[in-house]
């Protein structure tokens with residue numbers, strides 16, 4: 078299975094993004110485009126990133142009635158992105174519909190992964206706001222199993238949950254994990270973080286790294302360090 082580093086492009090304009098991408102002369106990193114950039118710039122930003130030769134994880138976290146998600150996924154699929162996502166909380170029916178919408182007439186489709194419980198949701202908030210009384214880690218695994226049963230390819234999760242997800246959903250079920258920091262770097266607002274090397278050890282297939290690369294003095298060097306630590310077996 079292809080493991081890779083995905084850079085979270087949390088910029089609020091195309092100009093900022095292109096200034097960042099222009100620094101990369103020798104490599105074409107896999108990029109994550111989220112709501113901020115997509116809502117600011119529209120689908121054109123995705124077309125331009127594709128034209129420049131990057132793979133794209135379009136992180137829009139869809140969650141609506143099955144028919145609406147199916148039709149929205151068909152639109153995203155025609156943009157030729159590589160990974161899309163949705164909320165597993167939308168139910169298995171929504172996830173199955175999403176997969177249908179995503180599948181092109183020739184049978185190909187982008188990978189589809191699910192958000193289980195957002196890492197910003199604590200046990201307390203889940204119990205009080207959502208009336209879900211089960212332990213958070215059990216809920217995460219249950220949602221991952223629902224995603225697997227619906228035919229999805231994997232989940233977004235913490236690197237610390239990757240092993241458990243693999244144990245319950247199988248080795249080929251993808252784990253895409255944010256919350257990655259260099260051992261000597263700033264943590265910022267992330268709470269539970271791991272290094273690229275540790276994420277590899279824990280079973281992550283793709284690590285999503287934002288500020289440690291985008292805010293670095295030398296983003297290309299930071300990206301290369303990340304790739305080396307994650308893929309190259311360096312600590």
Ligand code: C5P
Nearest residue numbers: 085087195196255256285286287288289
């Ligand atoms: O800058 P940083 O490395 O913290 O960026 C992590 C990226 O992953 C951000 O785009 C953030 O929205 C996303 N993310 C996350 N935690 C999740 C899901 C997504 O940090 N549970």
